[in-house]
Amino acid sequence: MKGREFAFRKWHSLLGVIPVGVFLLEHLVVNNFATGGAESFNKAAHFMELLPFRMFLETFVIFLPLLYHAVYGLYIAFTAKNNVTSYTYFRNWMFMLQRVTGVITLIYISWHVWETRIQAALGQKVDYEMMHNILDNPAMFAFYAIGVVSTVFHFSNGLWSFCISWGITVTPRSQRIATYVTMVIFLALAVMGVSTLFAFVNPQLANM
Numbered sequence: 001m002k003g004r005e006f007a008f009r010k011w012h013s014l015l016g017v018i019p020v021g022v023f024l025l026e027h028l029v030v031n032n033f034a035t036g037g038a039e040s041f042n043k044a045a046h047f048m049e050l051l052p053f054r055m056f057l058e059t060f061v062i063f064l065p066l067l068y069h070a071v072y073g074l075y076i077a078f079t080a081k082n083n084v085t086s087y088t089y090f091r092n093w094m095f096m097l098q099r100v101t102g103v104i105t106l107i108y109i110s111w112h113v114w115e116t117r118i119q120a121a122l123g124q125k126v127d128y129e130m131m132h133n134i135l136d137n138p139a140m141f142a143f144y145a146i147g148v149v150s151t152v153f154h155f156s157n158g159l160w161s162f163c164i165s166w167g168i169t170v171t172p173r174s175q176r177i178a179t180y181v182t183m184v185i186f187l188a189l190a191v192m193g194v195s196t197l198f199a200f201v202n203p204q205l206a207n208m
């Protein structure tokens, strides 16, 4: 890998976790307040809206890092050769799924941002009721469920390769342990994300 490409890859890897991954975690936690009812969600979401320098933070901490990660991610997804010989069968699947979920995540996030953040900028009130109206449509609910599960899989499985990229897991044993840890993270975030979606349409199910 040439020097410049190596640096591009390192930035791509780092930005996927800091700040984009950190934002994803924060976003999942705030939205999960919906399991406590409409008022609880509206309060949590409203608090985020009141953060000082909101536009600045959104642009430099979320939008630009995500844009870089997504654009370079598309380049990697459509140009990188699959590394069939040096990894196990399972890891080749994960390698492929990382790319597929990257593309699904991009489609999902683009739609989600259009439907929520851009509508808010255009003067719409984004609250529990708005999310209820979106998710009440079974097709949209399925789209959101696929999008959320894809995003959290991409993030969790990404943590596994991130740990290798940054020299955190070097030995085969530590990489095997990281597989279990990242899959537990995936399951926990997927349950949390999908229960949040249910909280907007069927609160009893979300609190089971």
Ligand code: HEM
Pocket: 012, 013, 014, 016, 017, 020, 021, 024, 069, 070, 071, 073, 074, 076, 077, 098, 099, 102, 103, 105, 106, 151, 154, 155, 157, 158, 159, 161, 162, 163, 165
């Ligand atoms: C919430 C949004 C996203 C998060 C939190 C996220 C997070 C991550 C993380 C942590 C990694 C692992 C980095 C590493 O291997 O060192 C990664 C890798 C990757 N991401 Fe994302 N990502 C997101 C969105 C996207 C999007 C929209 C794309 C566009 C296609 C994308 C494409 C990729 C690709 C192709 C890789 C594999 C890189 C490699 O194997 O070298 N990601 N992502």
